[in-house]
Amino acid sequence: DIKGFAFDLDGVITDTAKFHTVAWRHLAEQLQVTWTPELQESLKGIDRMGSLEMILQAGGKENAYTQAEKEGFAAWKNEHYVELISDLTPDDILPGIAAFIQELNDKGYRASVASASKNAPFILDRLGLTDSFVGIVDPATLHAGKPDPEIFVRAAEILNLPPEQVIGLEDAAAGIASINGAGEVSLGIGDATVLAAADLNFANTAEVTLANIAAKLD
Numbered sequence: 001d002i003k004g005f006a007f008d009l010d011g012v013i014t015d016t017a018k019f020h021t022v023a024w025r026h027l028a029e030q031l032q033v034t035w036t037p038e039l040q041e042s043l044k045g046i047d048r049m050g051s052l053e054m055i056l057q058a059g060g061k062e063n064a065y066t067q068a069e070k071e072g073f074a075a076w077k078n079e080h081y082v083e084l085i086s087d088l089t090p091d092d093i094l095p096g097i098a099a100f101i102q103e104l105n106d107k108g109y110r111a112s113v114a115s116a117s118k119n120a121p122f123i124l125d126r127l128g129l130t131d132s133f134v135g136i137v138d139p140a141t142l143h144a145g146k147p148d149p150e151i152f153v154r155a156a157e158i159l160n161l162p163p164e165q166v167i168g169l170e171d172a173a174a175g176i177a178s179i180n181g182a183g184e185v186s187l188g189i190g191d192a193t194v195l196a197a198a199d200l201n202f203a204n205t206a207e208v209t210l211a212n213i214a215a216k217l218d
Ligand code: G16
Pocket: 008, 009, 010, 011, 017, 020, 043, 044, 045, 046, 047, 048, 051, 078, 114, 115, 116, 117, 118, 119, 120, 172
């Protein structure tokens, strides 16, 4: 029986991807790396330095900068990003998700957050959701990010549940791979072809309810 839920943040709870995109795109322009929709999609769920490496690689510049320069680029992107997310309010929670989290709290299901974002505590605070979760995995303590299973393994540990009693919610292929590797039930939100590895698929967040999940689990 399912007793807990491990939530990705960006793309599941709120759409911070649009702000990541603005900030990364700005950096890519400075570095003369061509921005493409494929590059944009591939950055979903990937941690900050990993994202920077993928952008540099896309432009054939993976060996063009020192580690110190790369850290400077990542810090510059993050400053810009934090400015963009500082105006978030509870109205920025994706459709249906506030009601779903309320439903989980009311019915005694436990919920945790498995986000690659070091800004997750700040974002949850802005959205008024901090108290709805048992805990948040601290991505700074991970050995490997998504698609490695570690982050979703830790999210189940926070819930104090075995992985098979946990549903992981994700909008990115790297995240679905992490959930599957952790031995949890994977729930993909978005394009079913991108998220083909997910156990359950929902087209958008508004469809995510306990009743709809139960119907698909049959
Ligand atoms: C999010 C985004 C990624 C971002 C990562 C790290 O992951 O999807 O694009 O690079 O967090 O964010 P930050 O730079 O704030 O630490 P998730 O796991 O919430 O989808």
